[in-house]
Amino acid sequence: MARFVAGMFTVGATAGTPGIRPVAGREILAWPGTRAWAIGHEARETALCAAPDIQLVTAGHCLADTSERRAALAAARVGDLAPTVRLPGSHLSLVWSGGVLRVAGDRAGVVPVYWLKCDGVVWWATAAAPLAALVGTTPNLPVLLADLTVTGVDVQHDQAHYAGVRRVPPGHALVLGEGAEPYAVSAGEPVALTFDAGVRRLRDALTTAVERRAHVYRRVSADLSGGMDSSSLTCIAVRSRPVLAVTYTDAHLAEDDDVRYARRVAAEVGGITHQVVDARQTGVAQFDGLADPAALPFTDIPSLALGVLAVKEAQLASVAAYGSQVHLTGRGGDNVLTTDHSHYADQFLAGRRSAALRGAASYARSQHVAPWRVWRQLGLTAATGYPRALDRLARTVAGPAPLIAQRAARWQDLAWCALGSAGGWLTRTGRRAVAELIEARAHMADPHATPAALHDRQALEFMADSHAMFDSIAHQKWGVPIHAPFLDTQVVDACLGIPSYQRVREGVYKPLARAAFTGLVPDFLLHRQTKTAFTTSLYTALAANAPVLRRIITTSKLAQAGLVDAHRAATALESAIAGAPAPLADLHTLIVTELWLDQVQTRTARATWWQPDTRRSAA
Numbered sequence: 001m002a003r004f005v006a007g008m009f010t011v012g013a014t015a016g017t018p019g020i021r022p023v024a025g026r027e028i029l030a031w032p033g034t035r036a037w038a039i040g041h042e043a044r045e046t047a048l049c050a051a052p053d054i055q056l057v058t059a060g061h062c063l064a065d066t067s068e069r070r071a072a073l074a075a076a077r078v079g080d081l082a083p084t085v086r087l088p089g090s091h092l093s094l095v096w097s098g099g100v101l102r103v104a105g106d107r108a109g110v111v112p113v114y115w116l117k118c119d120g121v122v123w124w125a126t127a128a129a130p131l132a133a134l135v136g137t138t139p140n141l142p143v144l145l146a147d148l149t150v151t152g153v154d155v156q157h158d159q160a161h162y163a164g165v166r167r168v169p170p171g172h173a174l175v176l177g178e179g180a181e182p183y184a185v186s187a188g189e190p191v192a193l194t195f196d197a198g199v200r201r202l203r204d205a206l207t208t209a210v211e212r213r214a215h216v217y218r219r220v221s222a223d224l225s226g227g228m229d230s231s232s233l234t235c236i237a238v239r240s241r242p243v244l245a246v247t248y249t250d251a252h253l254a255e256d257d258d259v260r261y262a263r264r265v266a267a268e269v270g271g272i273t274h275q276v277v278d279a280r281q282t283g284v285a286q287f288d289g290l291a292d293p294a295a296l297p298f299t300d301i302p303s304l305a306l307g308v309l310a311v312k313e314a315q316l317a318s319v320a321a322y323g324s325q326v327h328l329t330g331r332g333g334d335n336v337l338t339t340d341h342s343h344y345a346d347q348f349l350a351g352r353r354s355a356a357l358r359g360a361a362s363y364a365r366s367q368h369v370a371p372w373r374v375w376r377q378l379g380l381t382a383a384t385g386y387p388r389a390l391d392r393l394a395r396t397v398a399g400p401a402p403l404i405a406q407r408a409a410r411w412q413d414l415a416w417c418a419l420g421s422a423g424g425w426l427t428r429t430g431r432r433a434v435a436e437l438i439e440a441r442a443h444m445a446d447p448h449a450t451p452a453a454l455h456d457r458q459a460l461e462f463m464a465d466s467h468a469m470f471d472s473i474a475h476q477k478w479g480v481p482i483h484a485p486f487l488d489t490q491v492v493d494a495c496l497g498i499p500s501y502q503r504v505r506e507g508v509y510k511p512l513a514r515a516a517f518t519g520l521v522p523d524f525l526l527h528r529q530t531k532t533a534f535t536t537s538l539y540t541a542l543a544a545n546a547p548v549l550r551r552i553i554t555t556s557k558l559a560q561a562g563l564v565d566a567h568r569a570a571t572a573l574e575s576a577i578a579g580a581p582a583p584l585a586d587l588h589t590l591i592v593t594e595l596w597l598d599q600v601q602t603r604t605a606r607a608t609w610w611q612p613d614t615r616r617s618a619a
Contacts (some may be wrong), residue, residue: 011178
């Protein structure tokens with residue numbers, strides 16, 4: 001079943017009352033000129049806090065208690081939306097006061113907000129597909145292409161993956177008032193923090209995020225990869241309630257440290273029922289089960305989870321059988337507990353040049369390149385504003401010479417933005433479409449942005465999108481809600497409030513986690529220095545599913561539209577199938593994008609999402 005929240009707001013004086021409502025929608029807000037419905041949400045997932053002149057409605061995983069909601073309502077009354085967005089959990093906030101409605105998702109983007117205007121009515125939703133179905137619009141191909149080919153660009157910004165559907169950037173609120181055009185405002189920037197202050201906030205925020213979930217739901221399960229992030233969540237959760245913990249492995253991963261660490265955590269921390277899912281026994285691999293796009297779950301945007309659907313099904317089979325009411329995942333931990341390599345540029349721009357140069361030299365040695373190459377890129381990035389860097393990238397993409405897919409030099413990690421390997425798959429028409437999108441983003445880019453802060457935010461939003469789509473799939477296929485506490489706004493603010501270059505320590509893996517989680521998790525876990533790579537497993541899975549993947553790429557809809565050269569993409573796929581170096585992430589993105597385009601025409605029919613409104617409003 002679909003899971004989203006949608007609403008309408010009458011902005012035109014002559015607009016009539018729309019005669020439609022979402023299919024299976026449960027009304028959660030009704031006031032003159034505005035209504036809202038929750039679809040696929042349990043009653044306990046929506047809550048109202050009201051005073052005579054103002055209402056606050058939350059929908060999703062809001063973990064706030066009554067006093068926290070009242071405090072947020074009082075702040076909203078005087079125009080401060082930040083406390084409503086920062087209530088514990090990950091949720092939608094609706095604030096209605098004085099004829100004005102403010103609609104805000106979370107900071108990471110797990111709960112996005114989209115909108116469009118039609119006949120004097122603004123329709124908004126936490127999913128773009130229902131709005132696209134409402135007006136019959138089509139996929140936004142330039143956005144899809146840019147997602148595939150460029151890094152360091154706010155590809156979506158105020159656009160959705162459907163043409164004509166607008167997006168509210170995460171951390172902002174959509175403001176709707178009678179007789180006024182809709183606009184987005186910041187919901188409040190995170191407070192700047194020192195490392196020590198951030199550590200204290202992180203410990204409190206993550207403990208609250210996990211323990212309150214464990215108190216709300218009777219049956220709790222969790223990923224237990226053996227890494228620091230999922231293991232920390234499991235250890236915190238089990239302090240409140242027994243936990244079913246699931247570890248996945250295969251013929252390649254079994255040789256790495258993950259399973260060993262997972263078994264040790266389960267053995268030393270009481271209350272954990274541990275289950276290891278071994279692909280050598282279940283017979284599953286990445287990219288299994290993609291032969292029939294019509295049989296796959298539909299997501300609001302292309303979902304990388306489709307590439308690992310069979311693996312996730314094997315992992316979550318025992319979780320579903322257990323009757324888990326919440327499954328915890330460590331997604332987002334890498335985004336908030338670490339930072340992008342461009343933190344050296346942020347450090348340089350903050351006036352700490354000597355430290356930045358020393359750190360960049362150390363980074364160069366770790367990548368086996370000459371320090372002067374990294375210093376040159378560091379100086380170029382520091383001397384170039386973000387809008388100018390985007391202009392340069394647009395000219396590169398639009399250039400007349402054919403683009404050849406190459407592995408980016410390691411020191412380009414410090415650059416503002418770049419063209420990825422998949423850029424070599426674009427046709428001239430495709431390059432022009434991507435270049436025009438980058439030019440548009442250059443005109444609205446923040447000239448005061450710093451590289452690592454920008455990259456950290458963009459990576460966070462990407463992970464939030466990925467998690468939200470996997471959660472959608474898990475609801476559809478297994479009836480299991482997937483929660484990612486590291487993506488909760490309070491946790492995000494605690495970490496990203498610390499300057500990027502202060503979140504790293506030479507020779508220490510995830511120093512934020514080591515400082516914040518001491519005493520909550522076993523010490524041996526906090527001192528783990530290794531991180532398992534899945535590359536070999538991906539190569540094996542690509543080869544095993546070669547016939548289906550070849551068909552997906554050779555029948556590419558992006559190629560049929562004249563935007564991608566299917567032969568070049570197929571050549572990259574053949575390299576991967578043969579086990580040669582290949583852009584695995586780009587191939588994964590292209591495959592799921594093509595599957596999504598196969599689905600979208602049949603899954604965005606208006607009758608799928610909307611029905612006549614024959615019932616009276618609950619107001």
